[in-house]
Amino acid sequence: MIPAYNEESTVGTVIAEVRRACSGPVEVVVVDDGSDDSTAKTAAAAGGTVLRLPVNLGYGVALRLGFRYAASRQWDHALVLDADGQHIATEIPALLAACHSGADLVLGSRFHPDCPTPYQVSRTRRMAMRLVSRVIRHRRGVALTDPTSGFWAMSRPCVELFSKELPSGYLDNLLGLSIAARAGLAIKEVPVTMAPRQGGQPSATGAALVFHYLRATLAVFIGGRS
């Protein structure tokens, strides 16, 4: 499942790579979050199932829509990755393998100790991530190195949980983790490498990013909805 907002330049390639990386029956769903460009058309031409939100509602809503679709189609496993080519499709089998070996939710971590070259982020972002990790560990007893990862795989119980309960803000995959941990699902991290963004624009930068981090962290801490 690929949430996408104005990613016409990369979404087609990502779909093709996902298909190449997966053996067996696989449905590639692109959630087009009200793009102004031809993301939906490109994705459909590349053989993706396109779910189109009429207006731009943000990453969280796109995710939840994807999970609702996955739950209604009774997928055994769902995997989420970015449309900008930052996540490497050849790593999908590793995430799915972790799912098969008993984890309900598998996160691709860019900062896992087993990563050959840890991903570089700005100091502000690193500090924010540390704070978030700490809050999650404190509140839910799950130690994670990369809780904001957008590269994750999950089993059906987790898909069903998220289709109903995922809050809808940006970075609310954090809250998703918190909800999954509270529901007693097994969460695991797998090391991944991250390619540079191939195209498109980041969802949030600067002050907006700080705001989203604060909001999501507070929400995890309080334990409510966003």
Added chain:
Amino acid sequence: MSLTARIVSALLAAVVVAIILKLQRRGGMGSKYGLLWMATSVVMLVLAAAPDVADTVGDWLGVEYTPSLVFMAALGFVLIVLVQYSWELSRSEQRIQVLMEEVALLRRELEDLRSGEELDDGSGVSE
């Protein structure tokens, strides 16, 4: 309070009443909020016409400087209304999101049905 001050504040309250009435009649403001603001403007009118009311309430509550009581009450009221708006806004936002998700899912289903029909036509199979 001087007569001029009374007249000015009474006029102000009257303008608020007029605006609320107009919004309710033509602006599409819901009666829930209409009632809230009508009640508010009536209180404003009363206070403008008879400022002694505020003094009486102030004496009764043991507040020395009555205007501060009026300000405090107004501030508290505005705060409560704003919090209620935040809550209502979040709820509307959530409902819109769910609605949009539903629209996207329905559109997918519709498109699937349509393409299915086209395939049926092509193969010449009919019921």
